[in-house]
Amino acid sequence: MSEAEQRRPLFHSERIAEIQSQTQRWQQSCLSEADRRQEGTYVTASGIPVKLLYTPADIADLDYEQDLGFPGQPPYVRGVYPNMYRGRPFTMRQLTGFGSPEDLNRRIKFMLEHGGTGVNILFDMPTIRGYDSDAPQAEGNVGQCGTSVDSIEDIAAIFQDIPIDKVSASIVTHLPSTTTIIFCMYLAMAQERGIDPNLLAGTTQDDFIMETAVGSAPEVIPPRHSFRLQCDAVEFIRQQAPRWNPISYNGYNLREAGTDAVQEVGVAIANAIATLEELIRRGNDVDFIAPRLSFFWDLCNDFFEEIAKCRASRRVWYKIMRDRFRAKNPRSYLMRFHVQTAGISLPAIEPHNNIVRSTIQGLAAILGGAQSLHIDSYDEAFSVPTEEAALVSLRAQQIIQAETNIMNTVDPLAGSYFVEYLTNEMERRIFDYVAEIERMGGLVAAVDKGWLHRQIAETAYKQQKAIESGEMKVVGVNFLRSEAASAQPIDVFCYPEDTEEKQRAKLKKLRQSRDNHRVRSCLEEVRRRCQTGENVMPAVLEAVKARATLGEIHGIYRDVFGLWQFPLI
Amino acid sequence: MPTQDKIKVIVAKLGLDIHWRGAVSVARLLRDAGMEVVYLGNQFPEAIVASALQEGADVVGLSTLSGNHLTLGPKVVRLLKEKGLDDVLVVIGGTIPARDFAPLKERGLDEVFGPNTPMEEIVHKITEGVRRKRGKAAASA
Numbered sequence: 001m002s003e004a005e006q007r008r009p010l011f012h013s014e015r016i017a018e019i020q021s022q023t024q025r026w027q028q029s030c031l032s033e034a035d036r037r038q039e040g041t042y043v044t045a046s047g048i049p050v051k052l053l054y055t056p057a058d059i060a061d062l063d064y065e066q067d068l069g070f071p072g073q074p075p076y077v078r079g080v081y082p083n084m085y086r087g088r089p090f091t092m093r094q095l096t097g098f099g100s101p102e103d104l105n106r107r108i109k110f111m112l113e114h115g116g117t118g119v120n121i122l123f124d125m126p127t128i129r130g131y132d133s134d135a136p137q138a139e140g141n142v143g144q145c146g147t148s149v150d151s152i153e154d155i156a157a158i159f160q161d162i163p164i165d166k167v168s169a170s171i172v173t174h175l176p177s178t179t180t181i182i183f184c185m186y187l188a189m190a191q192e193r194g195i196d197p198n199l200l201a202g203t204t205q206d207d208f209i210m211e212t213a214v215g216s217a218p219e220v221i222p223p224r225h226s227f228r229l230q231c232d233a234v235e236f237i238r239q240q241a242p243r244w245n246p247i248s249y250n251g252y253n254l255r256e257a258g259t260d261a262v263q264e265v266g267v268a269i270a271n272a273i274a275t276l277e278e279l280i281r282r283g284n285d286v287d288f289i290a291p292r293l294s295f296f297w298d299l300c301n302d303f304f305e306e307i308a309k310c311r312a313s314r315r316v317w318y319k320i321m322r323d324r325f326r327a328k329n330p331r332s333y334l335m336r337f338h339v340q341t342a343g344i345s346l347p348a349i350e351p352h353n354n355i356v357r358s359t360i361q362g363l364a365a366i367l368g369g370a371q372s373l374h375i376d377s378y379d380e381a382f383s384v385p386t387e388e389a390a391l392v393s394l395r396a397q398q399i400i401q402a403e404t405n406i407m408n409t410v411d412p413l414a415g416s417y418f419v420e421y422l423t424n425e426m427e428r429r430i431f432d433y434v435a436e437i438e439r440m441g442g443l444v445a446a447v448d449k450g451w452l453h454r455q456i457a458e459t460a461y462k463q464q465k466a467i468e469s470g471e472m473k474v475v476g477v478n479f480l481r482s483e484a485a486s487a488q489p490i491d492v493f494c495y496p497e498d499t500e501e502k503q504r505a506k507l508k509k510l511r512q513s514r515d516n517h518r519v520r521s522c523l524e525e526v527r528r529r530c531q532t533g534e535n536v537m538p539a540v541l542e543a544v545k546a547r548a549t550l551g552e553i554h555g556i557y558r559d560v561f562g563l564w565q566f567p568l569i
Numbered sequence: 570m571p572t573q574d575k576i577k578v579i580v581a582k583l584g585l586d587i588h589w590r591g592a593v594s595v596a597r598l599l600r601d602a603g604m605e606v607v608y609l610g611n612q613f614p615e616a617i618v619a620s621a622l623q624e625g626a627d628v629v630g631l632s633t634l635s636g637n638h639l640t641l642g643p644k645v646v647r648l649l650k651e652k653g654l655d656d657v658l659v660v661i662g663g664t665i666p667a668r669d670f671a672p673l674k675e676r677g678l679d680e681v682f683g684p685n686t687p688m689e690e691i692v693h694k695i696t697e698g699v700r701r702k703r704g705k706a707a708a709s710a
Contacts, residue, residue: 125585125635137613140640141585215587218611258590344590348684381684382666383636457593464594468688477685492666495636568610569593 007063016060023055045302046260048425054417062420067315071410074322076314077423078411079369080334085407089117090365091372092397093170095340097122097146098384099496100503101157104147108162110387116394119202120170120374121158122146123182128174129217130181130554133503137218143499145384150507150551152544155185156192165195169202170248170338170372176230177221179206181553183237183246184541203245203294203338206233209271209443213452214253216566223447225561229536231278236537238289245294247275248338255298256344258460261309262426266433267452268295269316270443273434276325290321291331299361299368300342306361307413308422310337310368315423316430339365340374348381350476350485359396366400367413373397383493450567457569507549514547522546526553530560576604576699579626582611583633583641583661591663592632595691599630602692614641618648621657627699631661638665639672646677656706658698662686 027036035052042050051058062068069075072082081087094116096107108119124146126138132150133142142148149155159169171186173179183204190200207214208226221229230247237246249268255261272293279289295313299306317335321327341361346354355378362375375393377385385393401407413419440446447453466472473479522543529536543553580596582589589610596608607624609617621629629649631642642661649657661673662682670681680694 125587125637128587129585131585137585139584140637140644141635144636145634216582216589216611217585217587218613218616256590257588258594381664383664456590457597460590460594461597464598464688468598478687489667492668566610568608569597 010062011056020057044305046262058421075318077311084410091118093118093120093372095120095374099143100499101154122172124148132551148503152185156189165199173205175211179204179233184544188545197241200241201243203248206247207250214257220564220566221561222564227444232535248294248296250296252296252298258456262429265313265430270437286325287329295337299365306364307368308426311423312426336371338372339370341376343380346380347477351378354378386493453567518546519548527556578628579607580630581609581617583631586633586635588634598688614644628658634663643676656702
């Protein structure tokens with residue numbers, strides 16, 4: 001029997017019919033001609049039409065158990081855990097990264113001393129793209145926009161005195177190629193500190209669309225090789241560190257680059273499907289891999305659409321795991337996600353207003369059931385946050401947790417006619433978008449053809465035009481602009497100036513003091529595995545232990561896999 | 570009259586900066602404003618200058634959001650001068666703090682566009698800048 005035949009709608013069909021005719025009468029008698037004319041002109045940020053009023057007739061078919069259920073139970077719309085935030089408050093995980101590893105270590109301690117409950121670190125562009133600090137390509141970027149990492153010694157310095165057996169660490173490696181190296185550095189560092197890998201909790205980003213579509217670069221590894229490294233990392237990390245989330249499907253940066261909420265979730269889910277299919281093909285059980293896959297959403301300004309996105313994505317994931325992958329382990333059904341508020345929504349003009357924008361977005365994340373949160377700082381449009389701005393962001397989270405009482409009950413917006421309607425609509429559109437990607441042969445093929453790049457460029461262009469024309473209002477920028485207020489300067493973070501020099505000196509010393517013969521043979525094993533298709537990670541682990549550098553290992557990837565022409569739009 | 574020629578712009582992401590949204594959007598909006606635009610994607614300074622020479626660009630537009638503007642921006646200007654391309658207008662945009670505007674201009678960047686610069690202003694300053702450069706070139710010819 002199909003699901004449709006078993007449905008037990010919450011509302012009686014006669015009552016729905018009555019409400020429909022009452023709604024029509026109300027429209028005729030209470031609304032003005034102008035009100036009626038405007039119907040059909042309002043849409044959400046992703047283009048879903050919004051009516052003036054929602055009633056039970058808009059969710060006439062709602063079956064409570066099948067469509068919503070109970071928290072911690074299928075279809076998980078109401079949340080992934082039974083007691084949600086009463087049992088486990090969302091982790092306050094502020095993203096941090098700049099300068100040298102020692103600089104980052106000090107900022108991490110500052111955030112933890114002020115009540116942060118997780119670590120979340122970001123690297124500079126040379127590290128993310130696999131160049132050592134002394135490479136010509138790194139010029140001008142060392143320690144800018146993130147922290148510089150060249151070797152395991154740098155990872156050890158970042159986590160010096162941080163109790164990594166107790167505090168979970170989100171390591172924003174962005175690319176699969178970088179993840180394979182930096183996770184191995186983290187694992188080897190933990191082993192050298194005598195910490196049991198079974199205790200290591202955290203997340204690496206490891207998303208091939210970051211390598212090949214969301215971020216651009218002069219030298220890019222081809223999509224299918226980047227995807228292969230993504231799967232290598234997931235497989236190896238599942239075997240080595242059972243509490244680690246090996247991947248965080250990055251809807252966030254895709255959204256920031258230029259997509260809407262539907263595309264954001266659709267691409268992430270298409271990537272998760274591709275990952276599972278590949279790892280099952282390699283002989284893994286779906287229920288071994290899936291429980292640790294995690295997701296990362298961008299919460300932008302359209303308040304209810306973002307909440308509906310969070311709720312709908314949990315139901316989409318559950319249905320895919322149940323129907324397509326036939327998963328049995330209930331943990332495989334749980335879509336757990338981190339949220340960062342929308343950097344793209346934060347202008348440089350009247351920057352203090354950004355505290356308000358980010359707080360509203362953070363509130364939506366909690367109403368949407370996020371597991372962890374980063375609230376962007378008001379100085380986002382200028383540089384990485386000052387200590388003061390970072391503290392305001394942490395305080396905003398603490399105020400939501402401690403002062404608003406919103407964590408006392410689970411999924412408080414459930415049952416709202418509008419929110420449930422929007423949740424259904426988001427689900428439908430996400431499934432359609434995933435199907436569109438699959439018709440092209442899956443996400444790797446869609447990226448290889450430049451399709452995703454065109455989607456991003458088109459959305460970004462449309463949104464920019466809407467801002468230029470004033471159709472999309474930004475208070476203080478293109479709407480209610482005040483020249484006096486916009487001229488007020490704020491403190492902007494200054495990067496430490498000596499990072500490049502310090503990192504180069506450390507590298508020189510490292511290359512002199514290590515066993516270079518051992519490094520060479522470890523690197524040869526990495527090369528061999530790249531060529532044969534065996535999982536690269538065991539060889540990378542040995543290489544980083546031997547003090548091979550990030551750039552040396554990444555150089556082998558570029559050499560063996562070759563470079564890909566990033567599609568130009 | 571050279572001043573009536575279509576303005577030719579090359580737009581490049583500077584070095585390793587990954588954020589391509591702004592560069593691509595501005596490139597398309599410059600095209601909408603009637604300019605001829607070549608989008609190069611990510612390039613290091615040497616390659617950007619080689620393209621400027623090859624394309625006969627009036628304008629080099631650089632985009633960066635990751636803090637390399639003070640190092641690589643002036644490097645592009647220096648390499649252009651070395652190739653004799655003094656009459657090329659060089660503009661840079663992205664997350665550039667206000668305190669860096671003056672140092673960038675001192676080092677030869679013609680215009681600096683911070684976040685939220687209206688497109689109208691970018692188009693106007695590029696058009697004026699090119700007119701100035703072409704005027705100078707015509708005068709010295």
